[in-house]
Amino acid sequence: MRARTRSRKYSDPVTYYFYDAGGQPRKEIPLGTDYVLAVKKWAELETKKQVPAVTFNQLAARYIHDIINSGKTAPSTAKRYQAWLKPLQQFFGNPDAPLNKIHPSHISQYLQWRKDTPTTANNEISLFTIMWNYGRELGYTNQASPAQGVKKHTLKGRKDVYIEDHIYKFVYSHADETIRDLMDLAYITGQRPIDLVKIHSHHIHDGILHITQQKTGAKLRFHITGDLADIINKRNTGSYLFHNSQGAPLTRKALTERWVRLRHNLIARYPEMAKDLESFQFRDLRAKAGTDIYLSSDADTARAQLGHTSTAMTKQYIRKDKVLEPLKRK
Known part of the structure; x- marks a missing residue:
């Protein structure tokens, strides 16, 4: 909250309060001269201010930088993660989906989309959850992974x-x-x-x-x-x-x-x-x-x-x- 005090020739100075809405050129919203009411209005405007949601591609870029390309994973694991990430980005990143708009139904749709390679699809969703949990640690989202509880492909595997x-x-x-x-x-x-x-x-x-x-x-x-x-x-x-x-x-x-x-x-x-x-x-x-x-x-x-x-x-x-x-x- 910004404050500007203006002097008056025949009376006491008056302080005016403004909400800084940003932008170019800068936009300011008058909040009046009453400090208590100005703070209340400022809080209301601040609550309404929308913070852009983090998208899947932004999360992917951060995970690639911090984990996959950082040497924190074995080379073979990093190579697998890079391969699994490509279809995930194709599905969730084109167009780029905000994390708060990805729901369990989208995970089911992804598994159906990748049904021809069920083992790989399951691995890709596992990576999705790993990335999502990393995003939670960073504060990108406070929601549980939308893959939680979604049934993966049933495999006749090597187990x-x-x-x-x-x-x-x-x-x-x-x-x-x-x-x-x-x-x-x-x-x-x-x-x-x-x-x-x-x-x-x-x-x-x-x-x-x-x-x-x-x-x-x-x-x-x-x-x-x-x-x-x-x-x-x-x-x-x-x-x-x-x-x-x-x-x-x-x-x-x-x-x-x-x-x-x-x-x-x-x-x-x-x-x-x-x-x-x-x-x-x-x-x-x-x-x-x-x-x-x-x-x-x-x-x-x-x-x-x-x-x-x-x-x-x-x-x-x-x-x-x-x-x-x-x-x-x-």
Whole structure:
């Protein structure tokens, strides 16, 4: 509120009050000379003043700057987020929707629009909620995510896939030495493929293997004993444990290509096992490890081995329930 005092020749000075409405040129609304009434009118005008709502593209730009491009997420995660964000911006950002105008019905419409890729659509809505909650932290909105309570696509996913021991042993028996060691390492540690191929001799000291997960940054330590010791003693030559045929460090992509090639060759030779082999992805060994630890111990032990922060996350990797014992008759 602005105040201007004007002198008078034959009486006391008078103070006039104004509401600054901004604009170019500046616009001022007179509020009178009574201070109490002027404050009341100023408050009424201030309440009526409309603050432009934050839009989806503004939220997306802030999230890209603060999170995706900031190095706070793993490169692979940032790449996925960028891919998932494109259709979200196409739907909610063209035209640019104010956050307070996005409702649950729009989330349902989005899922229907992306029905041809249901898994990706579900992931995109998960990212939408992550971004929305970040916007709440910034004060962009005080509303809960409109995706909350909206049913996503029902998927026939990989959460039911468990690699039985006989399938594991069958593939293992036909694999080369590098793939065998990687399979063993994936199973006995429960780590992701990307973290296995990046193990370097620098991660091995004082009888402990140190792994920092690329996806989450979780730091894990494994005593180098038993099968783990056998693999490390054989492969620890002062560099990366795993290399390609040219001697360069083995990449995650190269591992996948070798795995797919092995699987296809086995399907061609043993078509009767095609169903089991087709569903066997290398990453399933992480779920097998988590499941087997849970079956022999408990969910919290599996959580620690997989590097999760909560057992709720670990339960997504557990593919079997424990065998129950019947009660004895009294």
